[in-house]
Amino acid sequence: MPNIFVTADKMERTGRFIDTRFDLKNTDLGRTLYDEGHIEGAVFWDLNEDLSDLTKDEGRHPLPDKKQLQSLFEKSGLQYDDAIYIYDQGAAAFATRAWWILNYAGFKHAYVVNGGFEAMKDVGFSVTTEVPVFQKSTLDLQWNDDILVKRQDILHIIEGKRKATLIDARAADRYSGEFEPFDKVAGHIPTAKNYDWEQLRDGTKLVITSSILQKVPKDEEVVVYCGSGVTATPVYAILKEAGYDNLKIYMAGYSDWVNHHPIATGENQ
Structure with missing residues (x-):
């Protein structure tokens, strides 16, 4: 597997999928796109609601604290040994934001889908409007504070x-x-x-x-x-x-x- 980026045709079909599509000028667009159709099995992480803590006074998209992030990961049912594939609309900055946060939390098998949602569709990944439900996980996170x-x-x-x-x-x-x-x-x-x-x-x-x-x-x-x-x-x-x-x-x-x-x-x- 590559270090970070993977093309849709090289992905494992059994991995976990995270949809991070977003638009800085239209902050509701990502959720709308997800609701209209997303890769089967994908959970949605919103830049403002999940990948930032807008109540903080540390710039415009403050990083959530570790407790908040752990809650997000566990609510999504993630495990440390999961292959996690993160996509956005392609050539954007939202999948890499989520990837960095997962890397910060010590996940070793998180990847950015180069080409995004449309590339996954093009190689035959199923698209659905059904929101998946995963059993909540319990994680002992090893934070990578040095980055x-x-x-x-x-x-x-x-x-x-x-x-x-x-x-x-x-x-x-x-x-x-x-x-x-x-x-x-x-x-x-x-x-x-x-x-x-x-x-x-x-x-x-x-x-x-x-x-x-x-x-x-x-x-x-x-x-x-x-x-x-x-x-x-x-x-x-x-x-x-x-x-x-x-x-x-x-x-x-x-x-x-x-x-x-x-x-x-x-x-x-």
């Missing part, structure tokens, strides 16, 4: 107390400070390099590109962030697939940082 950093860790990187490369996964005009649709100040975290996650998109797939391999050093710690911890995850996942080992995410992201510390503007480093 998550907090605001204070970022400050240490900027101050030179911790050696790491910061990668900003947002669009170049948001990084440079020319445009900001969500946060109160445009710009980026000081010292960060920019790599727009959308450069990884090839049709409905996410692919390793030569440009990201050239941009991101492989011989030191790399911390990826975006606006709110969603679009950083495709960059993280692709780097992991490319063999990068020392990877972290600042999940709270720029939307957290901008409320507490100064920012930088200017061209891509």
Whole structure:
């Protein structure tokens, strides 16, 4: 099996399936699509309701706490030895967000379906409107705390107390400070390099590109962030697939940082 990404034609038909389709501009769309038809056996995880805790004040899509995540996994009936296949609409950031969270919780057999829902349909996976019911599981989770950093860790990187490369996964005009649709100040975290996650998109797939391999050093710690911890995850996942080992995410992201510390503007480093 691949490390992270799998194409629909290489998947085990006996695995567990998670539908993470979503639209940041139409937050009800994912649930609507699921209700209209999903892969048989798939449970639905909503970005806002399941993969974020919007009651927290840590950016726009705060990571749920461990107790909340464990409840989600157990409610979904997941086991550590399950082969778990996560799909979204293809070449999006929602399946990789769920994959990262499962990786954070210690699941070793979670995969992103490259090509998404339509690719699974095309190779003959059954589609249904029936919502599956799984027996609740009981998990003894082994959390992978090393892959998550907090605001204070970022400050240490900027101050030179911790050696790491910061990668900003947002669009170049948001990084440079020319445009900001969500946060109160445009710009980026000081010292960060920019790599727009959308450069990884090839049709409905996410692919390793030569440009990201050239941009991101492989011989030191790399911390990826975006606006709110969603679009950083495709960059993280692709780097992991490319063999990068020392990877972290600042999940709270720029939307957290901008409320507490100064920012930088200017061209891509």
